[in-house]
Amino acid sequence: MGCLEGKVAIVTGSGQGIGRGIAVYLAREGAKVITNNRKPGGTAIERYDKTSMPEEEWEEMRRLAGDADSTAEFIKKEGGDAAAFYGDAADPAAAENMVKKAVDTWGRIDIVVNNAAGLGSGSIASLTEEKWDYMTVPKMKGAFNLMHFAVPYMMEQKFGRIFNCSSDAWTGLPDNDAYSAGNAGIVGLTWAAAKELYRYGITVNAYCPQGASPGHAVEYHKMLRNVKAITGKDPDPRLLKAVEDDHGDPVNLGPFFAYLSTEEASYISGEVFSMKASGKIARYQYPALVTHAERPSESGFLWEIEELKDVFEKTIMGEDYVSHAAKSMWG
Numbered sequence: 001m002g003c004l005e006g007k008v009a010i011v012t013g014s015g016q017g018i019g020r021g022i023a024v025y026l027a028r029e030g031a032k033v034i035t036n037n038r039k040p041g042g043t044a045i046e047r048y049d050k051t052s053m054p055e056e057e058w059e060e061m062r063r064l065a066g067d068a069d070s071t072a073e074f075i076k077k078e079g080g081d082a083a084a085f086y087g088d089a090a091d092p093a094a095a096e097n098m099v100k101k102a103v104d105t106w107g108r109i110d111i112v113v114n115n116a117a118g119l120g121s122g123s124i125a126s127l128t129e130e131k132w133d134y135m136t137v138p139k140m141k142g143a144f145n146l147m148h149f150a151v152p153y154m155m156e157q158k159f160g161r162i163f164n165c166s167s168d169a170w171t172g173l174p175d176n177d178a179y180s181a182g183n184a185g186i187v188g189l190t191w192a193a194a195k196e197l198y199r200y201g202i203t204v205n206a207y208c209p210q211g212a213s214p215g216h217a218v219e220y221h222k223m224l225r226n227v228k229a230i231t232g233k234d235p236d237p238r239l240l241k242a243v244e245d246d247h248g249d250p251v252n253l254g255p256f257f258a259y260l261s262t263e264e265a266s267y268i269s270g271e272v273f274s275m276k277a278s279g280k281i282a283r284y285q286y287p288a289l290v291t292h293a294e295r296p297s298e299s300g301f302l303w304e305i306e307e308l309k310d311v312f313e314k315t316i317m318g319e320d321y322v323s324h325a326a327k328s329m330w331g
Helices: 017-028 055-064 068-077 092-106 129-157 177-200 214-231 237-246 250-260 305-316
Strands: 008-011 032-037 082-086 111-114 160-165 202-210 272-276 281-283
Touching: 008 017, 008 092, 017 032, 017 068, 017 111, 017 250, 032 068, 032 092, 068 082, 082 092, 092 129, 111 129, 129 160, 129 177, 129 202, 160 177, 160 250, 177 202, 202 250, 250 272
Parallel strands: 008 032, 008 111, 032 082, 111 160, 160 202, 202 272
Antiparallel strands: 272 281
């Protein structure tokens, strides 16, 4: 018996890539799984123009593509239990029906993995409104919707595990402004919900995954070309080698979700983890104020500009301050 025997999970965006890997592993540990993506056949291939990329990138994307049915069938062939659900998690009606299908089919909902997301890249100058919406709305609204409809069942059970997909880009990735914003939003949502739900036995954590996926096959290589165009040079080859090693079989990410879904991990909530298919797991530090200054009350609360020059240089920023914006992201 696996550690998740008797548990029921929903994994959005699990027709392919990272979501598929997570769904497959949860099923191997005994969970019954609702697999999901927006429509049969998936959307990865139709989103891209074959002529816009090298042939090898196109073939890599095709190899990694799939949909909710193909993932569910794979799980069943391995002896697991799964059911496919097609619908956009960003649509409240679809999200509600997804949760309802899990409850109607298996009587409960224990684990929600909000993995569905819109991938892409683009700078402040180049982003269109359409691309901005695609990389921010589905991820944040989809996560909220699934949580909104699943949490009442979890509260009644006094047990629930929620995982919200973010990205290391939440800290700010150049030429990925919308993507960075959407993922930072997920972190804020996770922190807030974790504080609300902890007393009900429900944990909420964010994960920043790296693993093989159709989107990575296209966007990663596109990003590298953009970086070279911006900087005039190729990224550090040592960095590239590490990145490529980290984008392996996404099933390798599964044990992280399985362990954090057990009773033993009930104390872990409100965290942001970075994780890679190469077996690496890291935890981000919760943000905290690091410097402080205030004007003496007897002098009034309105700062003088000349005062602030001295306060910022010596107290708020410090004499050794170097702007984060001045640090190279690419080596």
